[in-house]
Amino acid sequence: MTLPAPLNGVVPPVCTPLTPDGEVDTGSLVRLVDHLIGGGVDGLFVLGSTSEVAYLADRNRRTVVDTVVGHVGGQVPVLAGVIDTTTPRVLDHAAVVVGAGADAVVATAPFYTRTHPAEIARHFRLLAERAGAPVFAYDLPASVHSKLGTELVLELAGAGVLAGLKDSSGDEGGFRRVVLGVRAQSSLDSFSVLTGSEQTVDSALAMGAHGVVPGLGNVDPDGYARLYAACAAGDWERARGEQERLCALFGMVGVGDPARMGGSSSGLGAFKAALHLRGVIDCPATAFPQIPLSLDEVERVGKYLAAAGLL
Template identity: 50%
Template sequence: MTPTPHLHGIIPPVVTPLTPDYQIDEAALRRVIQHLLAGGVHGLFLLGSTSEVVFMDAPQRREVLRIAVDEVAGRVPLLAGVIDPTTDRVIGHARDAQAAGVDGLVVTAPFYARTSQAEIIEHFRAIRHAVPLPIMAYDIPVCVHVKLERATLKALRAEGLIEGLKDSSGDDTNFRLLAVECQDDPDFRLFTGSELMVDTAFQVGAHGCVPGLGNVDPAGYVALYDAARAGDWTAARSIQERLIRLFAVALQGTPRTSGGASGVGGFKTAMTLLGLIPHHHMHRPNLPLNAEETGRVAAILREGALL
């Protein structure tokens, strides 16, 4: 098992391909994983937001983990999102993930019901005590409607309940302040969930990135990480700006679809055009991109020399 404190680099949240009847497409998922590994990624995040985790029941989640653990065969660390509204459900998913053989867990604050910061700490404490796997906290207030405050993260870290943070809050000021606060704790892993501010995040101390767009162009994000590690910020900025232009694939479904469906749908549509997956639909009720929107995604891929 690879300890979570050594996580670094590009760890994409793996898209989950579906069959026409909304089941896990095993052959396509294996191709996606092969594509990501060939791109040089440093780990994989299964069952995250880009994976459509909240739309999956427990058997589907177990199926994703079974396929991924088998396909990766220990080549890179695997993190599993164990995302659900209640502590006991999360513990159930965490036990399934542990049994599947993943290296760590990714946990959000509870959602739907309103939760205090004290209750969030108790949530993480109960999960960590029930399942002895490293935990990466996941701050995504746009989905769970509560923020993991810096004081809460500090308390979780002090108690040994978390090993790092995936920050998808979009709050760059808070991320910068957190990076400063964590300078005396070099083993605490800071990851940005932003596709568009990665070079900046690396400059202020991030250890890695969890980019949904990395499903489409994993090698591009690995090149950005390598440039940042080398201190070549001119190259990093150039690569980042190319990826910003490519990110337009995630914007083509709106306003007809929701932002989330446009984003994941854009990634899936691009991956269909690249021959990685056969179908670009998502779990219901999310609407897939239509023919006109798909044409715009194809044009973006051609402009980015991917198609």
């Protein structure tokens, strides 16, 4: 389908349901897609951090994008992550996902290698030249160890290299500078600025962001759709109430014991446990070597769902 310019609304990063032996559970993935579209989302982002893209073999990545694009059938745009360490590897992923029918690609700056801002700019320029689809930059300094500067983002946007930005940096001042920079240039009317911060969506939309890419949106897409609608209508009191309910629900990401697991195991494990408890996916397994939640921790996830009116 033709990608809206700018892309607006709720675009959740889709979890990747797995079987107990670590293969993609396509049946559960289809049900998850239906759950999200039924909840009123405006697009889908597959193969991002919440999708456990860093853990997926190339064949699993291909299964995910083929399954989602084929099932969606143009109902909403599908953005696909092409996240990898360096430009040649990213270009290979881009060829696969665009060939499968993804409407846009999402890429971070190169990582593992030490890169200069000029090299980061060249990376995105080469991707835009060769991908055959619009390119969204993914600002994720906690994992990539390289912050995308405001000037670089606006320069690449102005040159038509980038169609949008997914900002998961947590730098609200920097995020606002991008929003203001986009607003100041009429040539950037089609550039989309999306926040990846689930807990400050109302603030980001009040600043002028176009939408949100919420991992928690897998669990409660209806809640984020209501939040976006309230903000779009200028009903900030209703938006604040919905945002605060979602903030309380987001507490589930901390159920995992930090003495025995990392933050990804806890957060992604909680999202998948919640989807399992809600009957959306068959198995809450996360990819190896992440640590599974205990029965007690899963029970705590259930309490968060119940408090939010989702069980």
